[in-house]
Amino acid sequence: MKRLILHVDVNNAFLSWTAVDRLENGETFDIRTVPSIIGGEEESRTGIVLAKSMLAKRLGIRTAEPIYFAKQKCKDLLVFPSDFDVYNKYSDALYEILTNYTDKIERFSIDECFLDMTSSLLGKTIEEIAKEIQLRVYKELKFTVNIGISSTKILAKTASDLEKPNRIHTLYLNEIERKMWPLPVNELFMVGKKSVDKLNSMKINTIGDLAKTDPKLIIKKFGKTGIMMHNYANGIDSSDVIHTKQRPKGIGNETTLAQDLADYNKVCEYLLPLVEKTMYRLRKEKMSGTVIAVKIKTKDFQILTKQKKLHAATDSTKEVCEVAKELLRDVLKNHHIRLIGIRVDGLVDNNEVQLSFFDTKNTDKQHRLDCSIDKMKDKFGYGMITRGSDLSKS
Numbered sequence: 001m002k003r004l005i006l007h008v009d010v011n012n013a014f015l016s017w018t019a020v021d022r023l024e025n026g027e028t029f030d031i032r033t034v035p036s037i038i039g040g041e042e043e044s045r046t047g048i049v050l051a052k053s054m055l056a057k058r059l060g061i062r063t064a065e066p067i068y069f070a071k072q073k074c075k076d077l078l079v080f081p082s083d084f085d086v087y088n089k090y091s092d093a094l095y096e097i098l099t100n101y102t103d104k105i106e107r108f109s110i111d112e113c114f115l116d117m118t119s120s121l122l123g124k125t126i127e128e129i130a131k132e133i134q135l136r137v138y139k140e141l142k143f144t145v146n147i148g149i150s151s152t153k154i155l156a157k158t159a160s161d162l163e164k165p166n167r168i169h170t171l172y173l174n175e176i177e178r179k180m181w182p183l184p185v186n187e188l189f190m191v192g193k194k195s196v197d198k199l200n201s202m203k204i205n206t207i208g209d210l211a212k213t214d215p216k217l218i219i220k221k222f223g224k225t226g227i228m229m230h231n232y233a234n235g236i237d238s239s240d241v242i243h244t245k246q247r248p249k250g251i252g253n254e255t256t257l258a259q260d261l262a263d264y265n266k267v268c269e270y271l272l273p274l275v276e277k278t279m280y281r282l283r284k285e286k287m288s289g290t291v292i293a294v295k296i297k298t299k300d301f302q303i304l305t306k307q308k309k310l311h312a313a314t315d316s317t318k319e320v321c322e323v324a325k326e327l328l329r330d331v332l333k334n335h336h337i338r339l340i341g342i343r344v345d346g347l348v349d350n351n352e353v354q355l356s357f358f359d360t361k362n363t364d365k366q367h368r369l370d371c372s373i374d375k376m377k378d379k380f381g382y383g384m385i386t387r388g389s390d391l392s393k394s
């Protein structure tokens with residue numbers, strides 16, 4: 001049976017969502033109507049463009065380029081900081097609308113969903129449903145989406161990318177020769193820069209070139225990945241829309257102390273394993289957090305919290321430990337406490353942060369270390385591997 005898949009992709013997501021949020025909060029000026037960008041960590045000079053308005057795009061500003069270069073292309077460029085709480089809010093609102101059309105929805109990233117509409121058409125055509133979703137999202141949430149329609153996920157995703165913004169495209173098997181094959185091969189799903197270089201050296205420049213090349217040659221050069229690439233170029237992809245469970249908005253752990261304590265170092269001994277557990281759970285969700293909060297309950301049951309917003313999302317146990325210790329110092333003072341807790345909020349998919357934040361060697365090393373400890377915990381039992389001394393240093 002032929003499947004019917006939609007891919008819904010928010011146009012300039014971070015920028016659109018920032019614009020909508022500002023308008024909702026009483027701002028009258030729409031930042032989408034001028035050259036503007038969302039920049040990560042502008043003050044650090046290493047900041048890059050995370051999203052851009054259509055007008056910024058027209059001036060040649062590109063995603064992932066340094067903000068410094070972007071500003072050289074446009075003197076009046078407006079730069080806004082990223083705010084993942086806002087993004088999560090609109091991402092959830094979009095998802096909520098989509099659940100009205102099918103329950104087979106896969107949240108592919110913060111601003112993209114796949115919908116399997118095969119048995120959910122209810123007498124309408126797939127094009128009518130796509131149009132309805134597009135209008136409804138704009139009417140209720142005030143931002144635009146691109147929608148791709150096809151019989152496979154990869155083709156639907158490629159379709160939604162064809163021409164932006166606010167467009168609906170079909171890309172059925174009988175259309176790939178005309179609509180997909182002329183595209184440069186780097187636009188094929190999952191084909192990274194290194195593969196593109198290799199393909200180009202084989203005189204494969206377009207997706208069509210790849211599709212028509214003898215698969216044996218591709219497999220010889222790329223192994224198993226080669227089969228996949230050759231299949232994708234020919235529109236072959238049997239992967240299902242995976243209904244993903246709702247992502248958590250925050251993850252936290254807390255514990256009651258064996259006795260009331262006021263000593264910072266002693267309380268730390270309780271706090272650090274909680275951080276370790278929280279971060280382990282966060283990494284299991286393949287997410288990173290941007291807001292860290294420490295909570296205490298005093299011996300007379302007063303609840304006090306301190307929180308800190310990070311410049312960049314993290315899933316590093318060490319980094320969150322350091323922040324948590326600092327917050328504990330601020331909140332503890334001379335209180336005798338009976339309970340301590342840690343919470344990480346402002347969660348984002350690691351897919352989303354990768355581009356901007358996992359780019360330093362250090363973060364990458366830390367991430368690998370954390371993941372290898374997680375794996376040992378999974379293998380030998382969570383409690384068998386502890387890293388208390390590693391974390392209480394510094």
Ligand SMILES: [Mg+2]
Pocket residue numbers: 009010011012013111
């Ligand atoms: Mg998008």
